[in-house]
Amino acid sequence: xxxxxxxxxxxxxxxxxxxxxxxxxxxxxxxxxxxxxxxxxxxxxxxxxxxxxxxxxxxxxxxxxxxxxxxxxxxxxxxxxxxxxxxxxxxxxxxxxxxxxxxxxxxxxxxxxxxxxxxxxxxxxxxxxxxxxxxxxxxxxxxxxxxxxxxxxxxxxxxxxxxxxx
Numbered sequence: 013x014x015x016x017x018x019x020x021x022x023x024x025x026x027x028x029x030x031x032x033x034x035x036x037x038x039x040x041x042x043x044x045x046x047x048x049x050x051x052x053x054x055x056x057x058x059x060x061x062x063x064x065x066x067x068x069x070x071x072x073x074x075x076x077x078x079x080x081x082x083x084x085x086x087x088x089x090x091x092x093x094x095x096x097x098x099x100x101x102x103x104x105x106x107x108x109x110x111x112x113x114x115x116x117x118x119x120x121x122x123x124x125x126x127x128x129x130x131x132x133x134x135x136x137x138x139x140x141x142x143x144x145x146x147x148x149x150x151x152x153x154x155x156x157x158x159x160x161x162x163x164x165x166x167x168x169x170x171x172x173x174x175x176x177x178x
Contacts, residue, residue: 015115020163022120023077025155029060030083034117038154041113042087045105048098054106057086057140064139068151071135075124081153085110086136088146100127103149110152120157126150 039056047053059065060083068086069079078084087107089099107123114121126132127149136148 015112018163019111019115020120020161021122022155022157022161023122023153024158025081025120025153026158028082028156030119030155034119035083037117038085038110038113038119042106042110045102045109047102047105048095051094051098051102053089053093053096053099053102055088055090055146057088057142059084059086059140067139068136071139071151072124072126072129072132075151075153077122078124078151078153080155082155083153085152085154086140086142086148087150087152088137088140088142088148091145091147099147100149103127107150107152114154118156119154121152121154124151124153 035058039058042056043052043054045054059068065078065081065084068084069075069077087103087110089103093099111121111123126136127147133148136142136151137146140148142148
């Protein structure tokens with residue numbers, strides 16, 4: 013699990029496509045995530061079309077870095093899942109798995125939040141052409157990192173509280 017301590021948010025990419033085998037491995041990792049009552053609400057759109065990536069990069073004030081990515085995942089969830097109140101939690105676990113696998117494969121990626129902002133969800137849904145019943149959750153731009161960067165150590169001992177025997 014070294015990717016947990018290595019993964020960073022990568023926003024600049026080399027002009028190099030991501031191999032289909034690596035895309036599938038990232039999607040397999042995403043779909044291996046835990047979910048409430050095993051509802052697995054996720055669906056993913058794999059976007060490599062330059063025009064669509066350009067549109068997605070303009071979908072929110074924070075998605076501009078997607079413009080230079082060779083690949084953007086549009087993560088969405090089924091509205092009619094068993095436990096809709098847990099869909100965002102399930103999707104978060106799924107996206108995190110995808111990010112960790114990207115790092116493991118020598119790729120860089122960044123999670124670009126869309127949900128729960130309804131107007132952003134609608135814009136992404138329209139750009140991608142998601143059918144009724146699916147809701148946009150996040151965009152994940154992905155590719156080979158332009159630069160190496162080191163992850164910050166975020167551990168803060170004062171935020172850990174023990175109760176009982178240590």
